[in-house]
Amino acid sequence: MTLTDTNSWTGIREVLLRRIHNRIWQPGELIPHEADLAEEFGCARTTVNRALRDLAESGLVIRKRRAGTRVAINPPQRATLTIPIIREEVESLGRSYRHSVLERNLRALPPMLHGAFQVSLSEDVLFLKTLHFSDERPYAFEERHINLDAAPDARDLAFNEISANEWLVHNAPYTHGDLSFFAVNADETLCRKLDATTGMALFAMERITWAGEMPITHVRLIFAPGYRMRTEI
Amino acid sequence: MTLTDTNSWTGIREVLLRRIHNRIWQPGELIPHEADLAEEFGCARTTVNRALRDLAESGLVIRKRRAGTRVAINPPQRATLTIPIIREEVESLGRSYRHSVLERNLRALPPMLHGAFQVSLSEDVLFLKTLHFSDERPYAFEERHINLDAAPDARDLAFNEISANEWLVHNAPYTHGDLSFFAVNADETLCRKLDATTGMALFAMERITWAGEMPITHVRLIFAPGYRMRTEI
């Protein structure tokens, strides 16, 4: 029997969690009101509220005004992925980081992105191909489009010192974005760059970010063979 | 100029966000104490605390007792992935769902999982191969190991009606787990099952869950060609 501090919101959360896990409160079932729980635990309603709010954020209970709080029927698995700047990811593994800009030019927006980049279609965008290294071994291959309306200063930068990713984070913060993950087969170009063999399955990520209505950048990252994205749930 | 209600914690959050985006507070810079901000906004410190706590959760500021609150230098991209039960994912796309159990037997725990499943090494585990369909087209191929110590009732279930995933969510809730994503090449078996061509890159997910110390299940899902996992940030 573990003692739990039922005056702290985390303690109360543990107790509630246990009741859900032990099926004292069945999936779909209505649980007592905040006021009742507060009385039971001898604490303020605010404290119970904090605990329940936390459970609701993780998807374990569903709260509705007037309808009360129910144990979720199919608690969705929510996983929080932290997508670091590649330099930090590499360095946090104790490896040395380096990147190399393979290509840099202005070009028309590729048709693929017309939907996302609805602004400034007539304007050229800055296109970059970059290879990221971990301990001098290829780590990821990056293709990026930068909207120069959103980041005019980028026009004069080579991105040899600081990576475009890092520069943009500091100089053109985004408000929201789309992110997707998928698998691609290595073509011959990728093979040479990433030390892969032709056709090998590679993990890829694509991201588009905006600042309000203004598109900032599109980036497609393809990781070297063996890459796994991990998280805890 | 947008008016913002600075008496609500969300309103205050917006104002603080704007100051960070507009670099009124530079990355790495210390921002005013909760008490000062509360005075500025004419609200209780609790309300400012709520706003700052939210910004800290999303990684935009870093809070430390005694040291104060700083704007994050490299705000990590945090993305919350919602990994639904496959049936719900398929049905939410307006497609019909069906699954088929291809194989079901007891076997010794594969060596690959010895590290994760430290309990009951002598015990056999239930092994399942399942194919999930969306509108009668293959959607994902699943290989699963179930620890019968954690879910004894699974021994007598065929999982033809309810999928193992769904059954486990209801009957053996987990407390935590590991999740990873990667890419695999389709081998000949996978090709036949998933309508892929040999060697095609497929998106894969692996998950191990525990209830406290007790491992519950290991599952490896390989999705049909073209699958993308998406989220917003």
Added chain:
DNA sequence: TAGTGGTCTAGACCACCTT
């Protein structure tokens, strides 16, 4: 050791929604 964020309280009002 002093200053900062973290938390708790008791009370209040309100928005929302199910019945």
Added chain:
DNA sequence: AGGTGGTCTAGACCACTAA
């Protein structure tokens, strides 16, 4: 229409930690 969660207040004490 009434009950529930959402939020705000003013004040207090505490835990942590940087200096």
